[in-house]
Amino acid sequence: xxxxxxxxxxxxxxxxxxxxxxxxxxxxxxxxxxxxxxxxxxxxxxxxxxxxxxxxxxxxxxxxxxxxxxxxxxxxxxxxxxxxxxxxxxxxxxxxxxxxxxxxxxxxxxxxxxxxxxxxxxxxxxxxxxxxxxxxxxxxxxxxxxxxxxxxxxxxxxxxxxxxxxxxxxxxxxxxxxxxxxxxxxxxxxxxxxxxxxxxxxxxxxxxxxxxxxxxxxxxxxxxxxxxxxxxxxxxx
Amino acid sequence: xxxxxxxxxxxxxxxxxxxxxxxxxxxxxxxxxxxxxxxxxxxxxxxxxxxxxxxxxxxxxxxxxxxxxxxxxxxxxxxxxxxxxxxxxxxxxxxxxxxxxxxxxxxxxxxxxxxxxxxxxxxxxxxxxxxxxxxxxxxxxxxxxxxxxxxxxxxxxxxxxxxxxxxxxxxxxxxxxxxxxxxxxxxxxxxxxxxxxxxxxxxxxxxxxxxxxxxxxxxxxxxxxxxxxxxxxxxxx
DNA sequence: TCACATTTGTCCGTATGTATC
DNA sequence: AGATACATACGGACAAATGTG
Numbered sequence: 001x002x003x004x005x006x007x008x009x010x011x012x013x014x015x016x017x018x019x020x021x022x023x024x025x026x027x028x029x030x031x032x033x034x035x036x037x038x039x040x041x042x043x044x045x046x047x048x049x050x051x052x053x054x055x056x057x058x059x060x061x062x063x064x065x066x067x068x069x070x071x072x073x074x075x076x077x078x079x080x081x082x083x084x085x086x087x088x089x090x091x092x093x094x095x096x097x098x099x100x101x102x103x104x105x106x107x108x109x110x111x112x113x114x115x116x117x118x119x120x121x122x123x124x125x126x127x128x129x130x131x132x133x134x135x136x137x138x139x140x141x142x143x144x145x146x147x148x149x150x151x152x153x154x155x156x157x158x159x160x161x162x163x164x165x166x167x168x169x170x171x172x173x174x175x176x177x178x179x180x181x182x183x184x185x186x187x188x189x190x191x192x193x194x195x196x197x198x199x200x201x202x203x204x205x206x207x208x209x210x211x212x213x214x215x216x217x218x219x220x221x222x223x224x225x226x227x228x229x230x231x232x233x234x235x236x237x
Numbered sequence: 238x239x240x241x242x243x244x245x246x247x248x249x250x251x252x253x254x255x256x257x258x259x260x261x262x263x264x265x266x267x268x269x270x271x272x273x274x275x276x277x278x279x280x281x282x283x284x285x286x287x288x289x290x291x292x293x294x295x296x297x298x299x300x301x302x303x304x305x306x307x308x309x310x311x312x313x314x315x316x317x318x319x320x321x322x323x324x325x326x327x328x329x330x331x332x333x334x335x336x337x338x339x340x341x342x343x344x345x346x347x348x349x350x351x352x353x354x355x356x357x358x359x360x361x362x363x364x365x366x367x368x369x370x371x372x373x374x375x376x377x378x379x380x381x382x383x384x385x386x387x388x389x390x391x392x393x394x395x396x397x398x399x400x401x402x403x404x405x406x407x408x409x410x411x412x413x414x415x416x417x418x419x420x421x422x423x424x425x426x427x428x429x430x431x432x433x434x435x436x437x438x439x440x441x442x443x444x445x446x447x448x449x450x451x452x453x454x455x456x457x458x459x460x461x462x463x464x465x466x467x468x469x470x471x472x473x474x
Numbered sequence: 475t476c477a478c479a480t481t482t483g484t485c486c487g488t489a490t491g492t493a494t495c
Numbered sequence: 496a497g498a499t500a501c502a503t504a505c506g507g508a509c510a511a512a513t514g515t516g
Binding site: 309310312 | 498499500501502503
């Protein structure tokens with residue numbers, strides 16, 4: 001019987017701004033509005049929906065935070081359809097972490113398991129372009145290191161590229177969320193770490209070689225060792 | 238050099254409602270405000286922050302959508318700190334799916350890999366209470382089936398309980414997101430499916446037995462078979 | 475460089491809906 | 496049933512930002 005409940009109308013009537021938000025979202029889902037498209041100004045939207053400007057603004061807030069559009073101020077500004085969904089999900093994930101809903105222990109453990117799967121998919125599906133991106137990443141990291149700076153951004157980006165190589169958007173999304181937390185970490189503890197960044201980069205290089213050689217065993221071994229090392233570093237701080 | 242950028246102030250001055258939102262969020266992170274606590278009314282908040290009510294309202298919109306509080310209307314109503322983070326992340330994940338950012342193919346493939354890890358952790362960490370919940374779930378599903386109804390809700394809930402048994406909140410969160418999509422699916426195609434729900438319930442029973450016996454091989458085998466079956470069913474529709 | 479137009483950002487006053495006592 | 500306290504919503508006004516000529 002429970003599943004039949006879905007047939008009835010929602011008991012609690014939606015608020016005005018929620019209806020406006022849903023309506024605009026529907027247009028985006030249906031492809032009527034596409035990334036890059038500019039929406040009418042708040043005043044015009046209010047006229048079109050026959051509501052006050054406040055309701056329109058609150059609807060836009062929801063869509064903005066959900067990752068469907070950006071809002072620019074000034075002339076030629078206004079709401080623009082823009083896809084930042086993965087980014088926003090990463091933000092919420094980071095919130096959950098800060099809210100103590102997720103421990104560093106849980107994060108790193110789950111990461112090891114998930115990233116092993118990602119690696120296997122990457123070995124299977126990475127194309128020439130992916131390999132080039134990964135190689136470029138390592139080259140840039142080494143260049144940064146030679147200048148005497150830790151290559152934190154490049155190190156994090158390596159895992160993003162790895163997820164992209166898996167050709168699976170769920171993996172990419174989960175990885176994006178995990179990296180949002182790690183970025184937050186490294187952005188705060190940014191002294192010391194040159195040596196560690198160097199070690200990390202070397203590990204990444206080994207992983208890349210395993211992908212090129214399609215060596216699952218070696219790849220998994222190095223990755224697991226690498227992530228356990230990262231885990232130890234993080235827990236120390 | 239890139240990492241040093243984080244030291245500077247944000248270039249773009251935050252908007253008023255964003256600052257208010259951050260401030261309240263900070264109080265929640267720091268534990269000053271806890272779930273169940275009631276915040277002052279909009280009017281009072283506006284007075285306290287020395288801003289207009291509209292700014293407060295938009296700040297509350299952000300916090301509401303982010304899963305930090307609920308807002309109740311009427312006397313004795315107002316903003317109440319309430320943790321619905323996982324729920325909201327699931328919603329955004331569902332959005333990403335509807336927005337065609339994620340294919341059913343990607344979802345089911347990733348799910349198989351992730352849930353295999355979840356199962357191994359569950360076998361390791363499930364306590365007596367978890368086993369009881371899982372058993373109850375299957376009993377309830379069977380009861381529903383005997384009444385001639387498909388046990389969709391119970392079937393989905395089984396996987397939630399499985400993730401809970403893993404004792405890892407990241408797994409739980411990822412599972413919650415995946416199930417949000419599946420719930421949306423089954424809520425729309427709710428005719429036919431009694432036989433399938435019966436098969437699914439039997440599979441769940443086998444998985445539970447494998448957990449009780451701590452049999453990793455058998456558990457992984459049944460789970461993989463089960464999820465592949467689910468995948469076939471979903472892709473058919 | 476400067477003035478102008480457009481659009482978001484913000485505040486205020488007021489009215490209505492809604493839930494609790 | 497009526498009073499109360501709150502969110503919800505409308506309209507008008509001005510400030511701030513920003514692209515354009």
